[in-house]
Amino acid sequence: MLICLPPSEGKTPAPDDGTPVDPAGLTAPELAPQRETVLDALASVSARDDATQVLHVGATLTEEVARNTALRTAPAAPATDVYTGVLYAAAGLGDLTGPTAQLADESVRIFSGLWGVVAPADRIPAYRLSMGVDLPGVGKLATAWRPHLARALEKRAAGDVVVDCRSAAYLAAWKPATTGEHAADWVAVRVVREAAGKRTVVSHNAKHTRGVLTGHLLRRAGDAPSSADELLAAARELDGQVIGTEVGTGLSYRMIEATLGDPTSRRGPRTLELVIA
Template identity: 80%
Template sequence: MLICLPPSEGKTRATEGGPVDLATLTSPSLDSQRETVLDALARISARPDATEILKVGSSLADEVARNTTLRTAPAAPATEVYTGVLYAAAGLGTLDDDAARRAAADVLVFSGLWGVVAPHDRIPAYRLSMGVDLPGVGRLATAWRPHLAEALDARAAGDVVVDCRSAAYLAAWKPRTTGTDATDWVAVRVVREHAGRRTVVSHNAKHTRGVLTGHLLRRDGVPPSSAEELLDATRELDGTVIGTEVGTGLSYRMIEATLHAATTRTAARTLEIVIS
């Protein structure tokens, strides 16, 4: 099992501790590209038009300015830096020893700056989306693609990839679904059922993907290694209260999980989770 997560948009700054050491991050083959992106980001973040280039509002100017000191800024485990709905629901920072070891081996967070990091990797908070066209590097998803393929294709071969990423991060690496090193690639989709209709949700989808991630790491037994085993593991949450609606305070639960076929030979299958 390999769980692929997007980073959180908001990130929590460490206030103490040593700086990032690229040599300690997962997938060391990415270090050269990490250096390239890190240097380019520092240069761009010092420019007066940095917020425009990085596609963020002027209210985030201070966060962008901090990109110029990432090599010396305090670093913390990714589980403490990445915050937000998905990460709060997954509870990656509160896993027991067995689940934490599983997370270290089976979870990757995709990043416009680092390529990928594992939950225990120590990084500083930064501001950079994979959707940015970074001067000196180019479109980040395109720039990262060959490096991530080299680093991840072998890891994913013959396993199931549980894909919780958004489109920008999906563009940086797609598992191979054909050939001798094929992967059982499954994208997680969440819909809400109300009055007989099913609609795509946003906040609740992030939360539900986080709940699924936490469940897959904490559950007893062997981790899933195929889409069918992933479906069985997900159905263990049938009837479980997933979370609480923002605004109304009403709880919602998972009522169904189904596996849909891929639309093409190179696309992902879809694990659809229905909440109500």
């Protein structure tokens, strides 16, 4: 399996004694030249007076944007420590050890507007850059990364199941092939809530539920799924389990069902729908 995750919006800075990042030492070293290009462009833009506007962040994040000017020398930490937020807290990637940690490094790819993709153990500094940005000197990041990510990921994905938990901006940077030599079993994960017989899409709980699924796929006994049907069977192991608590109310919610839908187009993904209530 190949689990595709978005980065967290917020990033936790590494401890001051952390060794700086080595772009060529990250997973998929063939991405190093493009990483260097984006890194230089980001540093230049982040020094401008209009940096927050260009990077589409609020004025309250001026200090975080300023850190972008010194990322080559900034302390780095494992991606599991830098990326924080609902999905990552639920997945608990930083708590993995031994074979499960190795499986995570082999199977999880975190998409990034700056690095392209990283694995959980890759050491990176905290930064501010969304894949949706049109970065001066580089262009629209999803478009700029697309050919590089295709070369880096298509062979890894071929013949395997791709568990896609990404948001639209990161999806635009790489879509697995569903036909041809490098075809993969591409499955997008969708979370809905069932109440009074109706199912509606959720946001906060969706991130948490995708994190729970990610953690389950890495920790469960047995072989990792390698097809959409095996992924569905693994997801159904969570049926009936309490998987989270509502923010505000403190009420718990369960996963009540997992279903697998057909693709809506020839090149599109199947949909793994996780129903919570």
